Amino acid sequence: xxxxxxxxxxxxxxxxxxxxxxxxxxxxxxxxxxxxxxxxxxxxxxxxxxxxxxxxxxxxxxxxxxxxxxxxxxxxxxxxxxxxxxxxxxxxxxxxxxxxxxxxxxxxxxxxxxxxxxxxxx
Numbered sequence: 001x002x003x004x005x006x007x008x009x010x011x012x013x014x015x016x017x018x019x020x021x022x023x024x025x026x027x028x029x030x031x032x033x034x035x036x037x038x039x040x041x042x043x044x045x046x047x048x049x050x051x052x053x054x055x056x057x058x059x060x061x062x063x064x065x066x067x068x069x070x071x072x073x074x075x076x077x078x079x080x081x082x083x084x085x086x087x088x089x090x091x092x093x094x095x096x097x098x099x100x101x102x103x104x105x106x107x108x109x110x111x112x113x114x115x116x117x118x119x120x121x122x
Contacts, residue, residue: 006030006031006032007031007032007053007116007120008032008033008034008049008050008051008052008053008054009026009031009032009033009052009053009054009055009116010034010035010036010042010046010049010052010054010057011023011033011034011035011056011057012035012036012037012041012055012057012061012067012070013035013037013056013057013058014038014061014062015058018105019037021109022056022109022112023035024109025109025113026116028113029113031113034049034052038061039057039063039064039065039066039070040065042055042057042070042074043070043073046077046078051078052074052078052081053080053081053082053120054081054082054084054116054120055071055081055082055083055084056084056086056112056116057071057083057085057086058085058086058087058105059085059089060087067085067086068085068098071083071085071098071100075098075099082101082116082119082120083098083100084112084115084116084119085098085100085101085102085103086102086103086107086112087103088104088105089104090104101115101119103115
């Protein structure tokens with residue numbers, strides 16, 4: 001991806017304060033941010049967006065689909081999509097097959113944004 005363009009990140013987080021902090025950090029790092037509360041909204045936004053470069057999602061999400069299932073579905077639709085998954089618990093072996101970066105909560109939002117930039121530059 002040409003990093004001179006504004007990368008688009010889709011932030012999926014049901015906890016409003018955590019979502020707000022993540023969105024603010026990504027905006028400060030020069031990302032265009034799309035934000036939603038749960039996976040169903042993320043699927044809809046991803047389907048309508050021109051191109052999402054980075055998915056930043058919590059493992060736990062209310063609704064029919066969790067963050068891992070969301071990442072699997074969106075990666076199938078857009079293989080170039082980079083993924084960062086967060087969790088308050090160490091992640092399960094069940095996600096070893098998914099090319100994603102995992103971050104344990106609480107995380108440093110600035111570090112997460114830099115990780116996102118590095119993923120997009122690779």
